[in-house]
Structure formats: C-alpha cells, structure tokens
Amino acid sequence: MNQIRLDKFVAERTEFSRSQIKALVKKGEIRVDGSPARTSDVKIDPEVQRITVQGKDIIFREHTYVLLNKPDGYVCSTDPKDGQTVMELVPPELRTKGMFPAGRLDKDSLGALLLTDDGELAHRILSPKSHIPKIYIVKLDRPFEIKYINLFGEGITLSSGEQCLPARVKPVENCDKLAFIELFEGKYHQVKRMFAAVGNHVEFLMRVSLGGLVLPEKLGIGQCMELLHKDVENLTKPLDFDSFCRDFSVIFSAIVINK
Ligand code: URA
Numbered sequence: 001m002n003q004i005r006l007d008k009f010v011a012e013r014t015e016f017s018r019s020q021i022k023a024l025v026k027k028g029e030i031r032v033d034g035s036p037a038r039t040s041d042v043k044i045d046p047e048v049q050r051i052t053v054q055g056k057d058i059i060f061r062e063h064t065y066v067l068l069n070k071p072d073g074y075v076c077s078t079d080p081k082d083g084q085t086v087m088e089l090v091p092p093e094l095r096t097k098g099m100f101p102a103g104r105l106d107k108d109s110l111g112a113l114l115l116t117d118d119g120e121l122a123h124r125i126l127s128p129k130s131h132i133p134k135i136y137i138v139k140l141d142r143p144f145e146i147k148y149i150n151l152f153g154e155g156i157t158l159s160s161g162e163q164c165l166p167a168r169v170k171p172v173e174n175c176d177k178l179a180f181i182e183l184f185e186g187k188y189h190q191v192k193r194m195f196a197a198v199g200n201h202v203e204f205l206m207r208v209s210l211g212g213l214v215l216p217e218k219l220g221i222g223q224c225m226e227l228l229h230k231d232v233e234n235l236t237k238p239l240d241f242d243s244f245c246r247d248f249s250v251i252f253s254a255i256v257i258n259k
C-alpha cells in the first residue's frame with residue numbers, strides 16, 4: 001500500500017479527530033512499530049507497520065463490516081434527529097467515520113443489519129439486480145394459507161399498485177402463524193405490505209439472513225460483531241431457501257415464540 005499520513009489513518013479508524021490525534025502524539029500515546037510517533041503527519045505504511053493508540057492495535061483494513069442483531073425501537077439512520085439510532089448500538093472501537101446501516105429494517109423490526117463504511121458492497125447487497133436474498137421470519141395475526149405460496153411466487157401487487165418481484169414463502173412446520181419469506185429487493189415496509197395484500201397482518205418481523213450470512217444464534221438481540229473477511233464474502237453468496245428453512249426453523253421459531 002502507498003504510504004499515508006498517520007493522523008489520516010488513525011482518524012479514519014477511530015473516533016479521534018485530527019486535533020485529538022495531535023494531542024495524543026504529543027503525549028506519546030500513539031506508537032509506530034513500538035516507538036512513539038514523532039509527529040501526527042508522519043507517513044506510515046499500515047500494511048507493514050504496527051500502529052497503536054493508547055496501547056490498542058489499529059488493524060489495517062480498508063473497510064469495517066459490523067453485523068447487528070437489531071432490537072425493536074431503534075431506527076436505521078445515522079442522524080440522531082431521527083430518534084434512537086442503530087449507530088448507538090455499535091461499540092466505539094468498531095465505529096468508523098462514514099459507517100451507515102446498509103439497508104433498512106423498520107423501527108419495530110429485529111434481526112440482521114449490516115453496518116459498514118463500504119458503499120460499494122452495501123449497494124451490491126441491496127440492489128435487486130445482484131439477486132442477493134434476504135430471509136425474514138414473520139409472526140402472522142392469522143394462520144398462513146397455502147395459497148400464499150403461489151401468490152407470492154407470482155409477484156404480489158401492493159395496495160399502492162407497486163409490483164413486487166416473485167418471492168418465496170414457507171410456513172414453519174407445526175406453527176401455523178409463523179413463516180419464512182425470501183426477498184431480493186427492499187421496498188418500504190415490503191414484507192408487512194405483502195402480507196397485508198393477501199389479507200393477513202405481520203405482528204413480528206425478524207431478518208434472519210443476508211445473502212449467505214445467517215444471523216448467528218450466539219449474537220443476542222442488540223449485540224454487534226465485527227465480520228471477518230470470510231463472513232463478508234458470504235454476504236454476496238446465495239443461500240438455498242429450502243435448506244435454510246429446514247436447517248434453521250427450530251432455532252428461529254424458538255426465538256420468535258419466546259419473544
Ligand atoms: N419488510 C418490512 O415490512 N419491514 C422490515 O423491517 C423489513 C422488510
């Protein structure tokens with residue numbers, strides 16, 4: 001990698017401003033390969049040099065990817081004026097400047113939400129053209145009807161007249177009010193409006209996968225984890241809907257039932 005200024009590198013990966021970084025350098029709290037940095041504008045190569053701030057390693061990576069298991073009551077926005085935002089749930093050491101929620105879950109929806117500063121990947125995941133599936137589990141007000149499978153498969157027309165792409169939907173065995181739905185697009189309130197179009201009502205909605213990445217069981221509601229290289233690759237991989245429903249229906253229906 002080309003050399004870059006130390007303060008630029010640290011500012012992009014932490015919450016410190018350039019002036020705070022300057023002050024940290026003065027106090028000897030920023031080290032390059034173990035020695036206190038002389039100035040904040042010194043050029044470094046983060047791929048080969050070890051940078052520490054207050055004793056913590058600043059790992060080189062171009063972008064940061066965080067998976068949040070979004071709780072109810074938070075808005076997918078970076079603007080605090082919108083209310084309690086999902087950004088508040090990202091621990092400071094994982095938060096980077098330019099990080100944003102890649103896609104939207106409603107304020108009352110839960111589940112897998114990617115937060116990243118990689119606009120290109122976010123676009124790839126969200127664009128219907130990329131054909132990256134997102135799977136949701138829903139709790140319905142009234143029992144699932146088998147006719148939904150064909151209606152959703154043909155493409156639902158919403159009450160606004162908007163046409164949805166064909167989607168797959170499957171009831172959870174032995175729970176007639178729970179179902180999985182797979183979408184390749186993300187219209188406003190889409191899942192809720194699709195079920196409303198067939199005369200039902202979504203009481204609870206949780207996104208359980210993004211591309212080939214399944215919401216890990218160990219990631220509690222409201223918790224975040226940094227995605228590693230391998231997990232990021234999974235985001236753009238397809239996932240077989242039938243196998244997913246077979247393998248994960250017990251885990252996710254238990255989460256919904258116990259909510
Ligand atoms: N569809 C909805 O209706 N709400 C969400 O939060 C996500 C998809």
